[in-house]
Amino acid sequence: MSDRRLLVIDTCGLGGSVALSSAAGVRQIELAPRMAASHGMRAVRALLDEAGFSLADLDAIAVLHGPGSFTGVRVGVAMAKGLSEASGVGLIPLSRLDVLRAMQPKAMFAVLNAGRGEFYLGSASEQELVTLEEMLSRVPAHVTVVVCEDRVADSLDAFMVVRVAEPTAKCGLGLAIEALEAGRLVTAEAVDALYLRRPDAERALEHRG
Amino acid sequence: MPLSRTRTALNRQAIYNKEMASGLILGIESSCDETAAAVVRSGSEVLSNVVASQIATHALYGGVVPELASREHLTNIVPVVRTAVAEAGITLADLDAVAVTEGPGLAGALLVGITYAKALAYGLGTPLIAVNHLEGHIHAVLMEAKETLSLASGVPVLALVVSGGHTHLYLAEERDGLWNYRNVGRTIDDAAGEAYDKSAKLLGLGYPGGPLMDFLASHGDPNAVEFKLGGIKPKLHRDGASRGGEFDFSFSGIKTAVLRYTELHSMRERAAARHNALMQVEGNRREVALALCDRETLDLIASFQKAVAGYLVKQTMRAAEEFGAGSIIVSGGVAANRALRERMSAEAATRHLQIAFPSLALATDNAAMIAAAAWPKFAAGLFASDDLNAVPQLRLG
Numbered sequence: 001m002s003d004r005r006l007l008v009i010d011t012c013g014l015g016g017s018v019a020l021s022s023a024a025g026v027r028q029i030e031l032a033p034r035m036a037a038s039h040g041m042r043a044v045r046a047l048l049d050e051a052g053f054s055l056a057d058l059d060a061i062a063v064l065h066g067p068g069s070f071t072g073v074r075v076g077v078a079m080a081k082g083l084s085e086a087s088g089v090g091l092i093p094l095s096r097l098d099v100l101r102a103m104q105p106k107a108m109f110a111v112l113n114a115g116r117g118e119f120y121l122g123s124a125s126e127q128e129l130v131t132l133e134e135m136l137s138r139v140p141a142h143v144t145v146v147v148c149e150d151r152v153a154d155s156l157d158a159f160m161v162v163r164v165a166e167p168t169a170k171c172g173l174g175l176a177i178e179a180l181e182a183g184r185l186v187t188a189e190a191v192d193a194l195y196l197r198r199p200d201a202e203r204a205l206e207h208r209g
Numbered sequence: 210m211p212l213s214r215t216r217t218a219l220n221r222q223a224i225y226n227k228e229m230a231s232g233l234i235l236g237i238e239s240s241c242d243e244t245a246a247a248v249v250r251s252g253s254e255v256l257s258n259v260v261a262s263q264i265a266t267h268a269l270y271g272g273v274v275p276e277l278a279s280r281e282h283l284t285n286i287v288p289v290v291r292t293a294v295a296e297a298g299i300t301l302a303d304l305d306a307v308a309v310t311e312g313p314g315l316a317g318a319l320l321v322g323i324t325y326a327k328a329l330a331y332g333l334g335t336p337l338i339a340v341n342h343l344e345g346h347i348h349a350v351l352m353e354a355k356e357t358l359s360l361a362s363g364v365p366v367l368a369l370v371v372s373g374g375h376t377h378l379y380l381a382e383e384r385d386g387l388w389n390y391r392n393v394g395r396t397i398d399d400a401a402g403e404a405y406d407k408s409a410k411l412l413g414l415g416y417p418g419g420p421l422m423d424f425l426a427s428h429g430d431p432n433a434v435e436f437k438l439g440g441i442k443p444k445l446h447r448d449g450a451s452r453g454g455e456f457d458f459s460f461s462g463i464k465t466a467v468l469r470y471t472e473l474h475s476m477r478e479r480a481a482a483r484h485n486a487l488m489q490v491e492g493n494r495r496e497v498a499l500a501l502c503d504r505e506t507l508d509l510i511a512s513f514q515k516a517v518a519g520y521l522v523k524q525t526m527r528a529a530e531e532f533g534a535g536s537i538i539v540s541g542g543v544a545a546n547r548a549l550r551e552r553m554s555a556e557a558a559t560r561h562l563q564i565a566f567p568s569l570a571l572a573t574d575n576a577a578m579i580a581a582a583a584w585p586k587f588a589a590g591l592f593a594s595d596d597l598n599a600v601p602q603l604r605l606g
Binding site: 037038039040041042044045055070071074075077078079080081082083085086087188189192193195199200201202205 | 269270274276277279280283284286287288290291301316317320321323324325326327328329330331332333595596597598599
């Protein structure tokens with residue numbers, strides 16, 4: 001257990017969670033579905049109050065910055081940015097695909113449901129939005145793929161799929177501590193959402209033009 | 210919600226004990242397509258007013274695209290707030306409170322500003338203040354005109370908030386330091402600014418069309434085409450209450466009338482050609498647009514402008530008379546319209562009513578108005594909790 005003090009925010013999914021890690025251990029508060037916007041801040045306050053230290057005492061704030069629900073992703077990133085600007089604590093943006101991949105050490109790829117028959121596909125080298133056909137052409141048949149959703153597991157029966165629970169904030173701690181030790185902290189201005197999917201309007205405009 | 214209640218109590222205590230309050234409020238506004246931040250001292254002295262406009266992005270689509278707006282807000286929010294704080298010559302630690310627009314507006318867009326403001330206020334240990342965007346528009350004028358308007362107690366102010374998203378009439382009155390509002394009229398369909406934008410689009414003038422239409426109107430004959438506005442028939446609602454009050458507005462008719470006129474006079478092809486030519490222009494499009502408009506188009510625009518401004522003036526004056534208002538304030542993006550300013554001022558003078566408009570920088574969406582509207586709430590200890598959320602359909606009064 002690291003004695004570094006880290007706050008991790010994840011509001012990419014339907015619900016969300018906030019975790020605080022310190023020498024005393026890891027505490028996590030889970031947010032009810034669709035309540036990240038209204039209850040996220042309250043959870044951060046509760047965790048810090050309980051631990052007895054302030055925002056400025058943190059070594060870093062990590063945020064899962066996507067991919068996932070566009071609004072959910074923005075809530076987490078906006079919260080992390082505000083906390084960082086107010087306290088001067090550096091940020092660590094974490095890809096939800098990287099966090100998912102780290103949950104299964106053998107996995108070369110992580111896949112998340114992107115809706116509309118599409119998927120978010122992540123490896124150590126690339127993260128992208130793909131169709132099933134594109135995924136079949138990119139992922140070799142013998143490698144391990146980690147997933148956390150039924151729909152995705154069902155679609156990928158051609159692969160060696162390992163199904164894990166949906167990642168929560170504390171699942172990002174390993175990667176966050178690694179980034180912190182390596183000094184990979186960034187300022188609030190440098191963090192943006194990792195959407196992977198472009199806005200529909202942009203695609204439609206391109207199609208028309 | 211015990212946590213938030215404790216928080217509010219603590220904040221009030223902190224303020225009441227704070228003898229050396231700076232009076233500095235940071236306002237944040239992200240309800241539509243402008244990311245804005247401003248620092249205002251004691252509700253009246255604007256130390257900075259920063260607006261990152263997304264017009265160029267949305268112009269390509271002929272209107273505001275909510276998902277694009279939300280994305281730009283998230284990218285812009287940190288640099289915009291940093292600039293507002295730097296331009297005010299202060300640091301975040303000097304702030305007494307953070308104020309943010311809670312609605313009405315686009316949910317995803319509002320959420321960026323609200324979430325950022327909540328986190329910032331928490332981190333700074335300052336109170337968070339939620340502001341209604343429409344109240345902000347009213348304060349945009351009040352903050353500048355407090356000196357010139359003699360606001361007598363018991364005599365209400367009538368506020369016309371008119372923009373691309375809103376057309377509302379409010380009676381506003383200050384009681385015990387706090388402002389109270391009563392909505393006495395609203396559009397039952399399009400906002401006035403929306404009618405401008407839609408008509409501009411029909412004429413190939415692009416988005417946003419209001420300012421360009423205003424410019425072109427002065428080059429046409431306002432009496433060339435007769436448009437009729439108003440005449441809302443009160444409809445009985447299911448609950449028995451009538452919809453469409455005496456001081457309500459309707460702008461969908463004039464939009465249809467413009468469409469019909471362009472079709473009858475075979476203007477569609479000319480409009481398409483104009484649109485294509487204007488899309489190539491970077492920077493100021495006014496003179497190019499003027500050169501691209503034939504007499505018939507200019508006359509149509511001038512007539513449209515006359516009809517819309519006249520209608521807004523008529524409804525506002527009727528309401529002022531009905532409710533015994535002593536002064537009128539006009540705010541929102543359409544308050545920058547020259548015809549509206551001229552005709553409203555002239556009519557107010559005839560009726561011996563005081564009138565005030567915002568300066569150009571405060572007419573369109575901005576955050577100084579949010580910080581200004583937050584000031585009376587700050588003084589009264591009316592703070593928002595950690596659970597503040599976006600209210601896209603938030604009403605005032």
